[in-house]
Amino acid sequence: MVKTAKWLSSLTALALTVGLTACGGGADNKGDAAKSGNNNPASSSNTQVVNADEPGWKSWAEPITFDWYLNYSWFADKWGVDKTTQYITKKTGVNINFIVPAGNENEKLNTMIASNNLPDFITLDWSSDSIDKMIQGGLVLPLNELAEQYDPYFFKTADPDKLKWYTEKDGNVYGYPNQSSSPSDFKKYGDNFNSVNTFLVRKDIYEAIGKPDMRTPEGFLNALKAAKEKFPEVNGQPLIPFGTQEFTDTGNGSFGTNLMDFLAIPYEQDGKLYDRSTDPEYIRWLKTFREANEQGLIAKDIFIDKRPQMEEKITQGRYFAMMFPRSDLQNQNITRYQQDPNSVYIAVDGPANSKLDQPKLSGPSIAGWTLTLISKNVKDKERAIRFLTYLISEEGNKDLFFGEKGVTYDTIDGKDQFLPQVLDMYNNDRSSFAKTYGASYTFWMMMDPALSLKWAPASVEPAKQPEDWTRGKVVDNSIYANLDPAASSPEGIELDRANTQWGKTLPKLILAGSEAEFDAAWKEFQQYRKDHDLDKIQAFQQAAFEQNAAKLGK
Template sequence: MKKLLAVVLALTVAATTLMANGSQEAAVAQKSAATKPGTGSTPGWQLNKDKPITFDWYINFSWFARQWGDSAVSKYITEKTGVNIRYIVPAGNEAEKLNSMIAGNTLPDLITIGWWEGQVPMMIDSGLVLPLDELAQKYDPYFFKVANPQKLGWYRQENGHVYGYPNASYTPQDYEKLKGKLTSNQTFLVRKDMYEALGKPDMTTPEGFLAALRAAKAKFPSIGGQPIIPIGLMEFGDTGCASLEGYLQNFLAIPYEKNGKIYDRSTDPDYVRWLKVFRQANQEGLIATDVFVDKRSQIEEKAAQGRYFAMLYQNWDMQAAQMALYNQDPNKIYIAVEGPKNSKKEPHTLGGQGIAGWTLTLISKNCKDPARAIQFLTYLISEEGQMDTYFGIPNVTYAMKDGKPELLPAVAELDTKDKNAQETKYGVQYTYWMLMDNPWADQWGAKYSPALAQPQLWTRPYVKSFAAYDNLQLTPGSDEALIAEEISRRWGRDLPRLIRAKSEAEFDQIWNELQKFKQDKGIAKVQAVQTQKMTVNKQKLGMK
């Protein structure tokens, strides 16, 4: 009901905004009147750096804990550009916070949100965010020199405008240029010392997987006085658990399409088979209750204590935990190994970043100075901005060596030993990741600390781009979107029920009822629209 109310309110805002659309350009011009426009040869931020301004920047991730102004890098950027940032982060449920701002027309100056979130098209259709291309043409043509044309093309709407710019985005050319060097965030991790003590068991089959969890619990019943957690997953939410969805499906190499049509991966026999393996594990007491209720902060705390034997998890979010374990004992860190495989024993197909990237950054129509905002975005996505946010301050956090930037030893050491302390004190290595350009950083060659290297490098042979299946969001309020939302909520309810089913017969009953619910609601309509969107994506990417 909360989501439905938010949609209704947002549509009300849309109607109001559409009536006022004629005055939007005038409002932007009035707010930006005091800002000097840039040119095609001079970026606008350089012409306005003597005019201090503070932007409120909403980050749609409750776990984001950094503050602008604490670190050396943030102070350096403010001094250079005149722009100060006040981050706004939701204290609880991200969707509720963002929906309330949309409904109340109270979006702050800048918004960073996952590209897949339904609020992205909602904000665009409601006229709550400004077209970046129009702002750039009027106030900072230099934007088009530093923005990637393919990324702009990917996010260009039917009306010809672009409203958001991505981070962590890889074009098809990037995949060609960096072939064999790209990594995935998707890993099956095991605690090194335990895994080796058990004889490095094969966990790719249901039998081997369950046997290894049983052996770990028997041999290591407690860790630091606390019960061992044989298998860890990402947090469960209203719409499911990513570990038991895309991650598991990619480890099983389940295709996204069949015969040119979007495939319901959750119905694949191999996937259902492995869900039943997790059900069996739970019945045997190999999945702790914590797994179903813990939030990200609690998961990371337990990982830092080394309480999990195995984890189907995102390795990037394990950095702090890995470093804590490494500093205690290098043999206690988590390493990546081959995880669940399909019945054909096919190699994993782990998702690499596609052209859609990870997040989109947008400029609100409420922005106090849209001209300065687009100029600041131009700076951040430029090579200079990337150098500042990745390497930091010349001769303070990094120095040039043989034509390449390298972090100074003290900074690199702190980043290795205590990433949180590094990000608070220095703020390098994309502490401020909102517009990070990973392919740009890749040119310098990734250097991983001993605590972090193995899981990253292990993924390289399995990385695959799934860009054609990005941006399949359905139009908010459409029949298909409402169907998809109902199915997602039902899945979020039923997934833990499936894993906690007391018998396979109970699992089958829940599963069959779920499939009937999906068919009755009209999942075929959803798949038909998504297939159309996939076809458009392939055309944009030059794929057949």
């Protein structure tokens, strides 16, 4: 879920002051609803009184189905199958038809943008270039304008810092983030926040080779070698000494920002943005991975496997060590735990800088993970903004986390918590939990991490150990988000070319037959960056960084 080789994160934003204007709603919505085949004629034919002090979504419960595009081919859950989404539909009248790409996400989304065929809601990475295309093309609606006209209660629910952060140059806000924490959230809850960024090892193999220190290049290589020699096969199949996230056309998250965070490479020096990708510590570790490949410790699988293949191999326990998000192997690790608690993946200290400094792992920043937008083709503007207001509210988040009281949770010993049978499935069969109950943010599109801290049950193994390992290592990197130029700008076009070139260069570096070959490929890539307006890109990012500092009061 982390994009690699986007040297610093994207989307510039300027400050916004949102007016809390309460206007009459419903009239302008009739034509739009009729044109798009609204299946909720009652809502489009009756003028609704707009009240800034009351949640607008409570005005209606008539049925309506929204189409919601998720730009993630791996998402497989369906709305209305489980107890939680059935309850939300009963409560709000809203049903969701999720649309998920079957193959390449970018191809699917670009086709919809080109044909002006966007569904009602769209959720994608906040750093996606497609966001700028949709905004510039007039394909998505300003949330602030929808709220002013149809649901001013939105402004009471939405975090003003997040609205300010995602304000565009035209003064409008087009998307609302999930997994986003404002600076005030971080100050209040920072000690409780954790990171998904982990270095994992298979517990039994790690212990069998003596629990080696893997923080140095030498220790890392020796551990991979020892694991391969002692356990050449796992259940009749070759051991994969080292695993990563999947390679994409712009690189690999494990070898990018995640590695830099483990090495505690700074984002800035003396008030100026630092080009982390050229840090000697980073290059030192990229050369270590090259050496690992030369020693036969990097399997070809990692260059070609996609998420389904990785999940299968994790379930089989074929990896020894992985630089991989702990949350992305959660279900597979539960399966391993049930088969043999000693064969699970645990977090340990991994690659570190020469001083062996503690990692600085990114926590939930104000930018968040995804951004959700409302299409101009939305079948009912009023219901759409009111449903979004519900989802981002504390009530909506609680419903998405707990589901329906008495069905999935209850107040037990003075505290809201899952019913025993629900909690048991949550801890032991997360896949069945998602399909049966759909709680605990199975539908994560508008998740608020600060709110979730109020309700999350105490972690149990095998999730507890990797989660606890990240505590105390988490930092707020909000100020470094949204720094890249717009994709359609000259600098944005050149940055995209550089990112794509990095996607081609990274495998060459790891597969290089010698250090000299590595150095040549590295030098060629750095020259490519310079030839494609690196100085202009960095000047843009520095200006955006200074704007971020001003917005955050730093």
